[in-house]
Amino acid sequence: LKSLYSGHPVDIRKDYSISGTVISTDRFSNYYKTIAIVDDSGGIEIRVDMENIYRNFFIGTKLEIQCNALTLGAYSGLVQLGTSGYGGYEVSYMDENVFAGHVKVTGREDETPKAFVLKLDELSKRYLSCLVRINDVQFMGIEEALAWCEGEEDTNRAIEDVEGNTLTVRTSRKAMFAWEMLPHGRGYIEGILSWFN
Numbered sequence: 001l002k003s004l005y006s007g008h009p010v011d012i013r014k015d016y017s018i019s020g021t022v023i024s025t026d027r028f029s030n031y032y033k034t035i036a037i038v039d040d041s042g043g044i045e046i047r048v049d050m051e052n053i054y055r056n057f058f059i060g061t062k063l064e065i066q067c068n069a070l071t072l073g074a075y076s077g078l079v080q081l082g083t084s085g086y087g088g089y090e091v092s093y094m095d096e097n098v099f100a101g102h103v104k105v106t107g108r109e110d111e112t113p114k115a116f117v118l119k120l121d122e123l124s125k126r127y128l129s130c131l132v133r134i135n136d137v138q139f140m141g142i143e144e145a146l147a148w149c150e151g152e153e154d155t156n157r158a159i160e161d162v163e164g165n166t167l168t169v170r171t172s173r174k175a176m177f178a179w180e181m182l183p184h185g186r187g188y189i190e191g192i193l194s195w196f197n
Contacts, residue, residue, distance in 0.1 A: 001016060001018050001044065001067065001072065001081075002042070002044060002072070002079045004072055005072050005073070005074060005079050007074075008090075009071055009072065009073040009084070009085060009090040009091060010071065010072040010073070011069075011071050011084060012067045012068055012069065012070050012071065012072060013068065013069075014068060015066070015068050016066075016067040016068065017064055017065060017066050017067060018037075018039070018044070018064070018065050018067060019039060019062065019063065019064045019065075019106065020037030020038050020039040020043070020044070020062070020063060020065075021037060021038055021039070021060060021061070021062050021063075021109055021113050022035055022036070022037055022057050022058065022059055022060065022061045022062075022063060023036050023037065023038050023043065023059060023113050023130070023131040023192070024036035024045075024059070024131075024192055025053075025054040025058065025059050026051070026052065026053045026054055027054040028175055028176045028177060029172065029174040029175050029176050030171060030172045030174070030175035030176075030177075031172075031192065032172060032174060033047065033048055033049060033050060033051065033053070033093055034046065034047055034048070034053075034080075035048060035053055035057055035063075036129045036130075036131075036192050037063055037065075038113065038129070038130050038131070042126060042127070042128070042129070042130060043127075043128065043129030043130040043131075043192075044079065044080065044081055044129050045078070045080045045081070045129050046065065046080070046081045046082065046094075046099075047080055047081070047082035047083075047091060047092065047093045047094060048082075048093060048094055048096065048099045049093035049094065049095055049096060050096045050099065057105075059112055059113065060108050060109040060111070060112055060113060061105060061107075061108055061109075062105070062106045062107040062108060062109065063103055063104065063105060063106065064103070064104045064106050065081070065102055065103050065104075066102045066103075066104075067081065067102070069102075070082065070083060070094065070102060071083055071084045071085065071090075071091050071092075072091070073085055073089075073090025073091030074090055074091070075089065075090065075091065076195070076196045076197045077195050077196065077197055078128060078129070078194055078195045078196070079128075082094050083095070083098065113131065114131075115131040115132055115133035115190050116130055116131065116132045116133070117132075117133045117134075117135065118132050118133070118134060119134065119135075119161065119165075120134060120137070120159075120160075120161045120163075120165035120166070120167055121163070121165050123167070123193060125195070127193045128193055128194065128195055129192060129193070129194070130192070130193055131190065131191070131192060131193075132190070132191065132192075132193045133188055133189070133190045134159070134161075134167070134188060134189055134190075135188045136161060136162060136186055136187075136188070137159040137160060137161050137167075137186065137187070137188065137189060138159060138160065138184075138185060138186045138187070139157055139158070139159055139169075139182045139183070140157075140158045140159065140160050140166065143157050143158065143182060144182055144184050145181075146181070146182055147178065147179050147180060147181055147182065148171040148175065148177055148178050148179070148180060148182060149171050149172075149173050149175070149178035149179065152173055153173055154170065154171065154172050154173050155170070155171055155173070155178075156168045156169070156170050157169045157170075157171070157182065159189060169189065169191070170194070170196075
């Protein structure tokens with residue numbers, strides 16, 4: 001489905017459907033009005049104007065989504081599925097009722113979907129909108145004394161591996177853990193791999 005996008009929004013007018021497993025949650029308010037689903041080919045974000053999505057579409061839920069009349073577009077390079085965009089955006093959040101007419105729950109995984117375990121230098125577009133785990137990383141230097149978020153702003157922090165490769169970790173100011181201090185020392189991090197320009 002994502003291969004239909006070639007730099008401009010695509011209003012889907014054919015009976016395409018996609019199936020995947022939910023791997024995101026808005027339970028802690030860091031992932032907002034968006035569902036990420038994955039299958040063997042990769043992941044995609046579905047933009048839905050709905051809060052507390054996790055109550056109905058929790059991690060491991062298997063979905064089938066009918067794409068006819070939806071729009072495929074990108075936000076700063078990340079391909080997403082929603083409705084026709086406005087205000088300069090290629091794709092918008094679909095109304096909850098519209099979403100209900102396009103989605104069908106087909107089951108539940110027996111166990112929580114596993115993250116792709118990768119090194120920082122192995123990250124690629126193939127893993128966008130997928131759950132990834134990166135081992136043996138730490139927040140960079142001075143950031144270890146900071147909270148996940150700075151003031152009332154969505155905040156970028158950086159992690160690094162032993163080879164000096166880095167990755168931005170973005171946290172929403174709405175996240176329930178936004179004011180907690182960043183962890184010290186080396187460990188692992190899991191999250192949805194995204195792309196911004």
